[in-house]
Amino acid sequence: MKNIKKMLCVLFAIVTVMTSVLTVNTQAKNIKPPQATQVVKVYAAKNGMRVKWQVVNKVSGYQIQTARSKDFKKEKKTYTVAKPKASAKTLNDFKAKKTYYVRVRAYKKAGKKNVYSKWSNLKKFKSPNLMEIDGNVYIVCSTNDNHQCVCGNVGRWFNSRKEVVDYVESEMDYWNNLEDKGLISWEECGKKCPVGYECWSCGFCGKWTGDMCYRGPDGVAITKDPPAHIY
16 A cells, blocks of 8 residues: 555656646747847957847847857857847957857746747957956957057057058148248248157057157257147
């Protein structure tokens, strides 16, 4: 009699589990997949890659996938955002100076399972140069503020020292031509035309920048303060 009771209890437990599984599967089958979202933008953020997508109504969250290949077989990673109104997420575990592909899909919860939409469009992303300081990851060499050294008063970065020299010489030619044509006075040309330069390169990316030097107010002293251009 005891054995029969044990067998009945086991049988009841099995039936309960099977019923639960069938219920979950039935719920998942009966729920219509959510509408597909679209990746709006992928760009470099302060601490990594920022992914933005379109919000979809009546969903439970979103799933993001990144990979080094279009078929998502190389270095694939998956991230879940369990917020229905979320429209962006920053990812920070990627390698510098590599090409990544990004896609997003929405999902609805059906019991313990998720029902997914189709994948969104692909977005290609070239990761920037990165540097780690005290455990924090920073983007370097992407703007004038993130190089190893400051940008000079030329206001930009060049691929070589020669490009800096060519730029300074073009500035000299510009002001001298204005003076030759009588559009500015000799005194004004003397104040605004560069008379020399200093240049240096970034230790991270190797690009060049520099300072153009000018005659001071007394016409003799050299200063790095650029005068206002009259373009």
